[in-house]
Amino acid sequence: MYVAVKGGERAIDNAHAWLAEERRGDPSVADLTIPQIREQLRLAVNRVMAEGSLYDPDLAALAIKQARGDLIEAVFLIRAYRTTLPRHGVSLPVETAQMAVARRISATFKDAPGGQVLGPTFDYTHRLLDFTLAANGEAPVAPRAPAAPGMVPHITSFLNRDGMIEDAPRDDTLPPDLTREPMELPASRATRLQAIARGDEGFILSLAYSTQRGYGRTHAFVGELRIGMVAVEMEVPELGFAICIGEIEVTECETVNQFKGSRTEPPQFTRGYGLTFGQNERKSIAMSLVDRALRWKELGEDFTGAPAQDEEFVLMHADNVQATGFLEHIKLPHYVDFQSELELVRKLRAEVEASAMREAAE
Structure with a gap:
């Protein structure tokens, strides 16, 4: 498309x-190194992995560096690379009840079975800005012992003992692969959750807030x-068996x-449910709210016209890569299209002026 721009290929190379x-x-x-980005900008790396549908901290860090910190551009790079990878098999569903938890909180049960773990959180x-980070850097912190793996039952299961919460919706059919x-x-619902999980965090957050x-x-x-x-x-x-x-x-x-x-x-x-790669709690909470809003039909609720309830509106506008492509394509050359519309506007103006002159003559 850019061949029509003055300078052509040479201009593109210079750009x-x-x-x-x-x-x-x-x-x-x-120079900023990939390990520095991976270790010190971890939340940005986690977002790129989640929305890029590829769990690889090093590649996500590389994409952030290449994109100059533009996380949506980094997501685009990761997705493009992902399409080149062969698929060797399908993993089993992860057992989050056996998670080695670094953070586990509940806003509904103070004395949650198994205890609450605040973990790393803002x-x-x-x-307040910590200017010591700019002046002196950060002192090394002694590493903590990793969380011990084991059964950590989900807190909502205790509500379910009394029948106070719906049974977790279950579908044993193989879910489609949105990628x-x-x-x-x-x-x-499986497709919706995939779309929301890789959707733009800001868009999902706005819908959840609504x-x-x-x-x-x-x-x-x-x-x-x-x-x-x-x-x-x-x-x-x-x-004949599964391996880690x-x-x-x-x-x-x-x-x-x-x-x-x-x-x-x-x-x-x-219930509402959210699951994302990495430490990405704002996105997972927002995801669970939007998931619940989209379940209005299966729960027999009325559709109120809310944006978060509208499946087509949510799913067709959540993808930031698709949205970016459609948005940014309008900055590419559209000379022929614009000239045709310009001629149309001139013709319409001439017809309006001619009509006005006829009315004035009468």
Whole structure:
């Protein structure tokens, strides 16, 4: 498309060189390394992995560096790379009840079975700039012992003993792969969760906030939020059993939502669910609220017209890579299209002026 621009291929090469120079910045400042980004900008790395649908901290850090900190551009780079990878098999569903938790909190049960673990969080920090970070850097902190793996039952399961909360919706059919199959509407809950998990954090956050302000039927409590490492297992046909092929960090949120009952369901609490790569709790909480809002039909609720309840609106606008592509394509050359519209406007103006002159003559 850019061949029509004055300078052609030479101009594009020069633009690439200028971009590389801008990305490097002042040569007198030390170059930012991939391990530095991976370890010290971990939340940005986690977001890129989640929205890029690829768990690889090193590649996510590389994408952030290449994109000059533009996280949506970094997500685009990760997704493009992901399409080149072969698929060797399918892993089993991760068992989050066996998570080695680094953070586990509940807003519904003070004395949660198994205890609450605050973990690394901004929740109780003062929102004040710490200028010592600029002056002296950070002193090394003694590493803490990793969390011990074991059964950590989900807190909502204790509500379920009394029948106060709906049974966890279960579907044993193989879920579709949104990265390989086009999305069709109406979508299954598995497809919706995939789309929301890789959707833009800001968009999902705004939708979740809208449900809290009344644009939907959710009145949610965080039943449980947990962050930690889970084992990824894969069945090997030659062995006849599953083996652990690695561990990944995930954030899981399950919300407890007020529900007064409907034509098909009794009064009870209902669930919303969110799961993302890495430490990404704002996204997982927002995801669980939007998930609950989209379940209005299966719970027999009325559709109020709220944006978060509209499946097509949510799923077709959540993807930041798709949105970016559609938005930014309008800056590419559209000379022929614009000229045709310009001629149309001139013709319409001439017709209006001619009509006005005829009316004045009469």
